[in-house]
Amino acid sequence: MTCIREKNPPIEGFSIIVQPAQEFGDNPVEVRETGHYKEEYVPSFVEKWDSLIDWEKRAESEGTFFIDLLRKRGVRSVLDVATGTGFHSVRLLATGFETVSADGSAEMLAVAFANGMQRGGHIMRVVQADWRWLNRDVHGEYDAIVCLGNSFTHLFSERDRRKALAEFYAMLKHDGILVLDQRNYDAILDDGYTSKHKFYYCGEDVAVEPEYVDEGLCRMRYQFPDDSVYHLNMFPLRKEYTRKLMTDVGFQRVETYGDFQHTYRGEQPDFFVHVAEKEYRTEDEQAGRYTGAVGTARSYYNSHDADTFYAKVWGGEDIHIGLYSSPDEPIADASRRTVRRMADKLPLTPESVVLDLGSGYGGSARQLAGGHGCRVIALNLSEVENRRHKELNSGRGLTDRIDVVDGSFEDIPYGDGEVDVVWSQDAFLHSGNRVKVLEEIARVLRPGGHLIFTDPMATDDCPAGVLQPILDRIHLDDMGSPAFYRQELGRLGFTPADDTDGTDGTDGGFEEHGEQLVTHYTRVLEETARQEADGLARQISHDYLVQMKKGLGHWIDGGRQGHLTWGIFHFVRN
Numbered sequence: 001m002t003c004i005r006e007k008n009p010p011i012e013g014f015s016i017i018v019q020p021a022q023e024f025g026d027n028p029v030e031v032r033e034t035g036h037y038k039e040e041y042v043p044s045f046v047e048k049w050d051s052l053i054d055w056e057k058r059a060e061s062e063g064t065f066f067i068d069l070l071r072k073r074g075v076r077s078v079l080d081v082a083t084g085t086g087f088h089s090v091r092l093l094a095t096g097f098e099t100v101s102a103d104g105s106a107e108m109l110a111v112a113f114a115n116g117m118q119r120g121g122h123i124m125r126v127v128q129a130d131w132r133w134l135n136r137d138v139h140g141e142y143d144a145i146v147c148l149g150n151s152f153t154h155l156f157s158e159r160d161r162r163k164a165l166a167e168f169y170a171m172l173k174h175d176g177i178l179v180l181d182q183r184n185y186d187a188i189l190d191d192g193y194t195s196k197h198k199f200y201y202c203g204e205d206v207a208v209e210p211e212y213v214d215e216g217l218c219r220m221r222y223q224f225p226d227d228s229v230y231h232l233n234m235f236p237l238r239k240e241y242t243r244k245l246m247t248d249v250g251f252q253r254v255e256t257y258g259d260f261q262h263t264y265r266g267e268q269p270d271f272f273v274h275v276a277e278k279e280y281r282t283e284d285e286q287a288g289r290y291t292g293a294v295g296t297a298r299s300y301y302n303s304h305d306a307d308t309f310y311a312k313v314w315g316g317e318d319i320h321i322g323l324y325s326s327p328d329e330p331i332a333d334a335s336r337r338t339v340r341r342m343a344d345k346l347p348l349t350p351e352s353v354v355l356d357l358g359s360g361y362g363g364s365a366r367q368l369a370g371g372h373g374c375r376v377i378a379l380n381l382s383e384v385e386n387r388r389h390k391e392l393n394s395g396r397g398l399t400d401r402i403d404v405v406d407g408s409f410e411d412i413p414y415g416d417g418e419v420d421v422v423w424s425q426d427a428f429l430h431s432g433n434r435v436k437v438l439e440e441i442a443r444v445l446r447p448g449g450h451l452i453f454t455d456p457m458a459t460d461d462c463p464a465g466v467l468q469p470i471l472d473r474i475h476l477d478d479m480g481s482p483a484f485y486r487q488e489l490g491r492l493g494f495t496p497a498d499d500t501d502g503t504d505g506t507d508g509g510f511e512e513h514g515e516q517l518v519t520h521y522t523r524v525l526e527e528t529a530r531q532e533a534d535g536l537a538r539q540i541s542h543d544y545l546v547q548m549k550k551g552l553g554h555w556i557d558g559g560r561q562g563h564l565t566w567g568i569f570h571f572v573r574n
Contacts (some may be wrong), residue, residue, distance in 0.1 A: 022230060029212050029219060031233050037154045038105055045230040046111065052206050052222065055087055066179065067095050069275065073177055075143040081131060082151035086112030086124065093122045102129040102138055131164035134171060141173045147180040153234040165249045175279040178251065182272050185236035188213055190491065239272050240435060251276035255432065255477060305544040307384050312536065313527050317363030320425035321454065321520045321566055323513065331523050338425070339367045342452050345570050346421055348372040355379065355419040355444065357409040358427025362389035362402065369401035376402045377419070379409060409437050417446040424453040434480055435488055442492040442573060450497060451571045456517060457481050462563045470558060473551040482510050485569055494571040514565035521555040
């Protein structure tokens with residue numbers, strides 16, 4: 001749903017209705033109607049639209065992101081429901097996808113058809129269609145539907161948005177995907193507008209900014225070099241709201257990218273790209289609770305090789321990064337020091353209820369319950385680890401102080417405000433939706449309660465792509481960063497609990513120890529080699545050990561190059 005250009009000749013069956021100027025009435029900020037976009041893309045605006053986008057620069061900045069994404073999922077047939085001037089339809093046709101191009105405006109389709117002929121001689125299959133009745137206007141089922149160019153933002157009522165998504169869902173094959181992008185309205189609503197103009201609006205000579213913003217409207221202003229000014233009224237979709245709508249209408253899994261990047265860095269992306277999967281995977285009832293990255297982590301930690309490796313090499317109690325006093329210190333000693341360092345920051349009493357997320361074998365839970373007398377709820381997704389955890393608790397006489405619970409931190413099975421402390425060590429990286437994890441934490445933590453956790457992360461200035469070997473190894477699309485956690489925790493009403501002037505090594509709630517990540521993975525690699533020589537290979541598969549050592553090497557390299565960091569976050573919920 002983008003634009004028309006008067007100079008393009010109409011194709012047979014379509015007529016051009018010339019509208020000389022945009023019309024918003026006496027009060028433009030009150031224009032909040034789904035169909036008004038047709039009156040906003042007037043010919044004079046459209047004449048400049050392609051220079052604003054700049055097809056060549058946009059293609060260069062976008063690269064092959066969408067092409068690779070579709071090919072990776074075996075897509076052949078695509079329905080482009082927001083064709084606009086045809087940028088993505090033409091690219092899809094040029095790379096061999098069977099593409100049908102739909103839009104709500106016949107004028108837009110005429111322009112797209114002309115662009116297809118001019119840019120490669122493509123005879124486009126075009127259909128005029130309203131998303132809310134898509135199945136009435138377009139026939140067939142597709143491997144993928146793409147809704148790009150921030151087009152979904154033209155729908156102003158939730159009913160229209162749900163209806164459109166339901167229509168998309170119905171037109172997909174059983175294993176089809178929906179790819180939908182949107183501007184980062186969260187940043188505009190919460191922090192004010194900034195734009196790198198790097199990915200979507202590549203034109204160098206156009207000023208784009210919101211003229212008016214509230215929770216129900218983002219009125220964008222476009223000024224061109226000839227001093228002409230145009231506006232678009234759009235609904236400011238929040239990222240998590242959009243993701244929730246997709247799951248509400250039936251999509252089974254939603255992944256979100258920022259500006260085509262896999263690694264989240266401190267800088268806010270201009271746009272988000274959501275990839276929603278329709279396929280329903282039949283699993284047993286327990287396994288069905290876990291999807292995406294969490295399900296992958298569960299399968300990994302339940303495996304015999306992983307269980308044996310972490311029990312033998314990592315120490316069997318604390319399977320997280322340690323604070324080392326010397327490079328050759330035993331892993332278990334350094335790991336326990338991390339727990340003591342974190343616990344010393346907390347006002348723990350025998351009445352405290354601590355929720356340990358991703359508790360592993362329970363080393364931290366036993367130190368907290370045994371050393372401070374508090375009650376610990378140990379939530380963990382691996383049944384194999386949980387069985388070992390319970391056995392160790394029984395051996396220490398702590399069964400009555402520690403509850404070991406099978407579950408995911410993306411869906412915490414406790415009520416609002418039920419715990420005093422949320423604790424986690426090196427677990428959040430395994431989530432495909434860390435925002436949801438933090439929102440769940442904010443929900444179950446009482447006001448005044450403490451959140452303390454560690455996590456291996458990308459540095460805030462980590463270049464794009466350099467961590468891909470690590471991400472491929474752990475089957476993730478991205479990692480968190482210090483800036484990401486600070487920002488999201490601030491949004492959720494958390495404040496730093498520690499000294500913020502740096503006198504205790506903490507800055508803004510984060511005590512950074514990036515060098516310890518390198519030391520830890522180096523020690524694990526050394527210990528792996530030592531035990532392998534002593535017979536570890538008879539207990540763990542050869543392939544697992546080869547891949548583990550390779551993966552440890554990537555972590556060490558990433559840390560030494562300054563692309564990875566680690567440390568202790570400590571925040572209080574307001």
